[in-house]
Amino acid sequence: MIGLCLGLAGSLWAQLPVRHFTLAWNHSIEKIRWEEDYRVSTEGLVLHEARVRGNGAGMDIPDDARLDNGSWHFQPRLPPQQPLKLGRTPEAGDYQLCIEGDCQSMSQWVGAPTSAQPFIELWSCEIAG
Template sequence: MIGLCLGLSGAIWAQVQVSDFTLAWNHTIEKVRWEEDYRVTEAGLVLGEARVKGNGAGMDIPEGARLENGSWRFHRQLPPLQPLKLGRTPQAGDYQLCHAGHCQPMSHWLGAPSTEQPAVELWSCTL
């Protein structure tokens, strides 16, 4: 069975049994929520729809986005990501992993963000 691995440089820190998930976070300066939907495949993480509540520093709403229920919704055409690299520091706050309508901070699996370990990678893996 394929699921989601969290770690760095191939070292697995946690595994999550999901076939799809939403990665959510708040922009560090603008405090605007950003969400990206991913599907877990053997080739990697496939980005589906992305949503953002508004634009700001480094967060321009892409051309073709549509406003729906207070969020700008759009799709980006990217190859599967394997791995998806994320910065994770105490100053930026934590990411959330959401699945089946329930969200948990990434700290649930990895502990709190720290300056000693300011990054994490997500990739598809065999559970």
């Protein structure tokens, strides 16, 4: 079974048996929520759709985005990410992983963000089932 792995530099910290998830966070400067929907595939993490509630520093809304229920929705055109590397520090706050509509802090699976470990990687992996 394919799933989502979390860790860094090849070191596995957690495995989640999911095929789809949403990565969500609040922009560290603008404090605006950002959400990205991913599909887990053998090629990597495929970004299907992104949503943001406004624009600001480093948060340009693409020209083809549509406004729906207070958020700008758009489909970034990126190749599968394998791994997806995320900055994660106490100052910036934590990411949320949302699975089937249930959002939990990433720290639930890998501990709180620390300055000594300012990154995390997410990738698709085989999970023994």
